[in-house]
Structures are given as C-alpha cells and as structure tokens.
Amino acid sequence: MNCKDFMTYMEDFVDGDVEKDIKERCEDHIKMCKGCMERMMDFKKCMEFFKCCMPDEKPPEGIKNWMSRFMAQCCGGDTVEKKEVI
C-alpha cells in the first residue's frame, strides 16, 4: 500500500469500517510511514476535539410539561395533530 492508497482508506480505517485485508495493509503502512501516521493522528485528534465540543445539553422543562399535556389531552385517539396539544 502506498500513501495515496492509505489516504483513500484512512477514514474508514480509523472508523474500523474496512475489510480485514485492508486493515492489515493500513497497519503495515503506518508502521513504515511516519507522514501517514502523523496525518492519521491529526485526523483522530480533530475528530476527538469535535466530539468533546458537542456535550449534551439538558432538554428544557417545556418538553416534559408538553408531554404531560400531550398524554392528558391527546392519547385517547389513534392519531394526533400538533394543534390538538395546548
């Protein structure tokens, strides 16, 4: 595998979404190629940073309050239209 091939597979390789054969060839390549190893580490770092910047927010209480009204008012029928929930 050369560097161009590795870059084609890099994201799938990092995602664990490649066939065993490709996985092994990618692993062999980065053992020998410092440049591709660094590109892969940069990619992983970027994705890790992205994930850590997307923390879960607490849903507003309004949704739970709406759900209480929804259950009280609308769940008697089969199909509910949004306008029915006040």
Add this chain to the structure above:
Amino acid sequence: MEDKKESFLSLFKEYESKIYNFIYRMTQNEADAEELTQEVFIRVWNGLDGLRSGSSVTPWIYRIASNACFDSFRKNKRTLKEEILEPDDEFLYDAKIPLIEDEIYKSKMAECIRSYIAKLPEDYRAVILLHDIEGFKNSDIADMLGISLDAVKIRLHRARGRLREVLSRECRVLYDRSGEIYCEPKKKGGERYEL
C-alpha cells in the same frame, strides 16, 4: 391503548434527551429544537402502531428526527449558514492562555465548534452528527436518510474535510498535561500564540 401509552412513555424517557440534543445540534436553536422534539414525539406516537415488533427503534426515531429537521429547513426556506454569525472573534483571538478547567472556556469552545458545524450544508451536517456524535454505522445512516451507502461516505468525508480545514485554519488542537483535549486559537494573520 394502555400498552401503547406505556411503550410511548418509555420511549420518551429513553430518547427525549438524545433527540433534543440531535435536533439542537442540527438547528442550533433552542426554541426550534424544543418544538421539533415535540413534533418528533407526535410522529412517534402516530407511527408506533406501524412499528413492526423486532425492528430497531433507535434508527426509526432518528429517521423521524432527521426528517423533522429537513422538513423544518424546507418549510422555513432558510439554512443555518445564512443565519449563524461568524465565531466570536473575541473568543477566537483572545490572547489569554486557556485554562482547561474553566467551564466558561469549554462552553465557548463548544460554541465555536457549533458555529462551524452550522455552516455545513444540512445534509452534510446530518451525516457527521449521526456518525461521529450519535455513533451510527454508515449503513444505518443510509437507511435513515434514504440515501446510498456511497452517498453517506462521500458526505461524511466532505463534512469532516471541511471541519478539519476550518480547524487547521483557525485553531491548534492540543492536549493539556492531564491528556484533555482543547484548542488554542491562532492569531489573525497566521501568527500563533504560544503556550
């Protein structure tokens, strides 16, 4: 009917936060996220009878949530990239060395990344959020969005490429001594602040 109510409330309990957060990341607007979350659960209620036993609930709910977002985007005929402002310059180019323990800094960092995500086309945004934040497989995403596996891969690759491009232009991503990841803004004109 009681069984349906019980199943529905159980789904609400399990997915309220997940779906709200997914929609919030898609829309970048709290009021829209709240309204669309309600819309999703109405669709869940209405579709619950048609959900085949044994079929997976999670992709089904996320498909509903994705559709609700895209319906809303179409209805409002707007895209976030037209509305979201540039990342806060005061944050991006503040010369202060970041304190990783500082919750305000972390919150600003998240805000900054969200503004980049918001600039992605909606179909790219959906794919990167579903894959990299929600953890779905490409094949699940293809099913949820009604697109081919190749289309998912292309959108994911392009979305990540754009994110990486803007990050490499605007920030340095670093690890602090405890191994926690953070970013350090690059100064305008390409000059960097050193730690």
